[in-house]
Structures are given as structure tokens and as C-alpha cells.
Amino acid sequence: MSSARGFTFDFHPGKIDVGSGSVGRLGDELEALGYERALLVSGRTVGTTPAVIEPIRRGLGNHLAAEFPETTPAKTLGTALAGVQQAIAADADVVVAVGGGSTLDTAKVLCALSSHGASAAAVAERAVETGNIPIDDTPLPLVAVPTTLAGADLSDIAGVTLTLDRGPQSEQNGAGPDSGGVSDPRLMPEALFYDADLYRTTPTSVLAASAMNGFDKGIEALYSRLSTPITDGTAARGLRLLSSGLGTLFEEPMDESRLADVLAGIVCVQYGLAGADGYRASIIHAFGHGFSHGYDVHQGTIHGVVAPHVLRYVFDEVDGRRELLAEALGVRNTAASSSAVAERVIDAVAAVRDDLGLPRRLRDLDAVDQREFPAVAEAIHDDRLLAVAPEGLDPSVEEIVGVLERAW
8 A cells, every 4th residue: 555545543452561570560450440340251271370370360459359261262152151140240340351362352252242231141142143242332341461472462353153052162174153253442452461471371382373373463464455554664563573582482481582572573563453444454364264163273373374375376466565575574675576575575474484383284284174175265255354455356266275275
């Protein structure tokens, strides 16, 4: 997008607190926001890991009203509904969610359902059929404490599995209930705490996969047709910070300054990603979503495999702002041809994937079946994020299958 073009930028994040020990200030922030009773929402592992949960309990102090350590990667509507019931029983006036994207999504859906009070169960039952989770009155406010690097924190969007069951769904490819979601500015976290000490407790494999997902958000923000000079600046800076810092995820202990770069980078690449004027993730994330339903594989792992192949397709079809991407990734060469610039960008993204130790081929993922590619391609083709793909890009189902085959 030319910098001479007009643009809109409507983004209202809560306070962002980054640094070691930041969760110690949770109680002070709730006090400043006027909240008294917090429901602490977490996953079944995170919520029972003392190194993670104890500092948060101490930070919340007497603001901690109840705990709900029940989220799972399945992120079901039933789990969110159970959380609402726990919030009502505890008379909670704020939700504090700690964990990865699944927990944060579940917490946002919990907040959406909370706006219906005693009618939340009936609304959830209807949502199973419609896929729509409306917000009626004022939802419970949300405070987020991320522990992974997927970059879904500064967002008012959440996806959920449309079942009232609370357990994990079938691992059979393509099986299980449909997915639904909710999007509303009132679901944007009112405060976010990125505590380096907590990230050091997250398994390296989880951090690495989530980091690829977060890294790709910076890539996509730059070539989204909704890009702005503001998001160009934050995404480009975020990519540079992540590129310089991600290697420390495999060090023991993680280097303090490089981990600080990673956390600053993950904030930057998602800053402005989800605003009132639209969501700026794009075609790589649409490919990831194609494997999100019924496939027992981390989204970041899918991203690592498909991102270089998707980028090659993008650059074969359109410019894709390759010069800006090359500059952001530190591989720009003003003497290089347009095709050479594209290769440099693709190689830089593949190098990040390799540095994170992620697989290079879909065939290396047990959960992925090549025979499912036509169905996966249909899901990708129908994904709403293709609407903000780089200008001039309109992939057919057959072209999407071709990209998947090359990634195989």
C-alpha cells in the first residue's frame, strides 16, 4: 500500500506491561481499574504448575476470588460456559487469563457469554447451532497474562469449538464439532502482562512453535491490504527484534536481554493486528486455519512448514511488498532483482523456521494426511482472512492444493 494513500487505524489496547516480575503488579493494576474480585482462568497444566501460578496468585493478592484451571487446547464452548458459572458463583468482576492462545480464546468466549448472565447456558446452546456468540450487555473485562508467543493477545477475536462438552475432541482428521467465534471491541484485554519469568517456565517446544505463528503475524501485517504506516512500523520493528532474540529460547538459562527482545518483538508484530478497521493476518494464517479443525498439530508447526511455500506462491502472483519485507528481515540488497529479493525473503523465513527446530515438510507430521488436501484447501479458500490477502491475490482451490502438495 502506498504511503500516499489514506488509511484508518482504530486500535484500543489496554495497558501493556513487559518485563521480569511484571505479574507482581497485577493487583495494583486491578485496583487502578476499579476491579475487586478476579476469576483466574488457566489451563490444566499451567494452573497446577507452581512456578507459573504462584507468582500470579501473589500478584493478585486479595483480589483473587476463585480459580478455573480447566482450559484445554480443544477450547470448547462447554469449557467457557463452565467458566461463566464459576465466575457467577465467585461474584467475579474481572477475568485474569494466563496461558497460551487456547486459554485466552476460551477466556474471551467466557467473557462474551457472561454478558448474558443467567441466560448464558441458553445462549451457548443456540451458538452450537448458529456458530455465533452474541454479546448482550457488558461482558466481564479481561486481563491477559500470555505464556506463549503466538501473538493472539492484543486482539478482540476468539475462536471456539462448538460443543458443550468440556473434554478434548476426536483426533481423527476433520472429525468433531464445527468451529465458531466471537469478535467485539469489548473483548480487548484491559491490561496485558508479559512476564519474562513465566516464559522461562514454558516448554521450549511450545515456545518455538508459537513463536513461528507470532513471527508470521509480522510478515502478514506488512503485506495485508489493510496495512498502514503505523502497522508497517511496528511489524517491521517486531520482526527485527524477534529475528535477533528467538535463538535464546533454546538456551539454558535464556539470555535476559535477548528474551526482552523477543517479548518486545511479539508485542510489536501484533500491535494493530486486530482493530475496528479489520484483522490484518492474511493468507499464511488462512493456511494454518485449514488444519485447525480436527488435526492434532500445533498451528505454529503448520506455519513453519507452509510459510515459505505460501510466500513463494504470493511472490509468483503479486509483488507482496517484498522490498519492505526484505528490509524488515535484514536481507535487503538494492542491487538485487525483484525475483532475487523474493528468494531472500523466503530464505529468511525458512531460516527462522529452521532455527526454531520446526519440521520442513507436511509429510513429517503424523496428523496430516495428503488425501485430505482437497478438503483442507476448500477450508482455506473459504477462510475470511483471504479477504485481506495481498492486493491482486485470489487463489483458487486448485492453486491452494498445489501449494499444499509442494509443502508435502
